[in-house]
Amino acid sequence: MKKSLLFLIVAVAFxxxxxxxxxTIPGLYxxxxxxxxxxxxxxxxxTGKSCGGRIxxxxxxxxxxxxxxxxxxxxDYIEAQAIFDAISKVEGxxxxxxxxxxxxxxxxxxASSTCxxxxxxxxxxxxxxxx
Numbered sequence: 765m766k767k768s769l770l771f772l773i774v775a776v777a778f779x780x781x782x783x784x785x786x787x788t789i790p791g792l793y794x795x796x797x798x799x800x801x802x803x804x805x806x807x808x809x810x811t812g813k814s815c816g817g818r819i820x821x822x823x824x825x826x827x828x829x830x831x832x833x834x835x836x837x838x839x840d841y842i843e844a845q846a847i848f849d850a851i852s853k854v855e856g857x858x859x860x861x862x863x864x865x866x867x868x869x870x871x872x873x874x875a876s877s878t879c880x881x882x883x884x885x886x887x888x889x890x891x892x893x894x895x
Contacts, residue, residue, distance in 0.1 A: 803889075803890040804887050804888060804889045804890060805887070805888045805890070806861065806885050806886070806887055807854045807856075807857055807885070807886040807887065807888055808854070808885065808886065809883065809884070809885055809886075810850045810851070810853050810854050810857070810860070810883075810884060810885070810886045811850055811853075811881060811882065811883050811884075812845075812846045812847060812848070812849030812850025812851070812852075812853065812881070812882045813846055813849060813879065813880065813881045813882075814827075814842050814843075814845035814846040814849060814879070814880050815842070815877070815878065815879040815880075816841065816842045816845070816877075816878060817875060817876050817877040817878055818875060818876050819874065819875045820874055820875070823841065825842070826841055826845075827845055840878075840880075842878055842879075842880045843865065843880050843882070845880075846865070846880040846881065846882040847860060847863065847882055849882075850863075850882050850883075850884060850886070851886065853886075854886035854888075856888045857886035857887065857888050858887060858888055858889045859886070859887040859889065860882070860884035860885070860886060860887070861884060861885045861886075861887050862884055862885065863882050863883070863884040864882070864883045864884065865880055865881070865882050866880070866881040866882075866883075867879070867880055868880075868881075
C-alpha cells in the first residue's frame with residue numbers, strides 16, 4: 765500500500781511539474797505581399813542553341829554571350845548561352861516561360877561534347893509587378 769501511494773504521489777508530482785516553452789524566431793514568418801498587375805506580352809515561340817564541352821576539366825565553347833541570364837536551375841554555361849540565344853532572337857524579350865531543354869552529349873576518353881537546345885515562349889515585360 766505504501767509503495768502504491770508513493771508511486772501515485774511521484775506520478776502526480778511529475779505530471780504537475782511538466783511545462784513547455786514556445787519561442788519564435790523574428791523574421792521567420794512571412795507576410796503576403798500584394799504585387800501590382802504586370803503588363804506583359806507573350807511574343808511567341810523561340811528556340812536557342814549552344815554547344816560546348818570539356819577537355820579533362822577545361823571548358824570549351826565558351827562564347828561569353830550569356831549576359832545577365834541567371835537562374836537557380838541553370839547549372840552550366842552551355843544552358844545559359846542557349847537561354848541567351850533564345851531571348852536575343854525576339855526583339856525586346858525579357859524572359860522565357862516554360863523552357864524545355866534538349867541535351868545531346870557525346871563522351872570521349874578525356875573529353876565530352878554537349879549541345880543544348882532550349883524551346884520556350886518569350887515574354888516582354890512592359891511594367892513590372894512592383895508596387
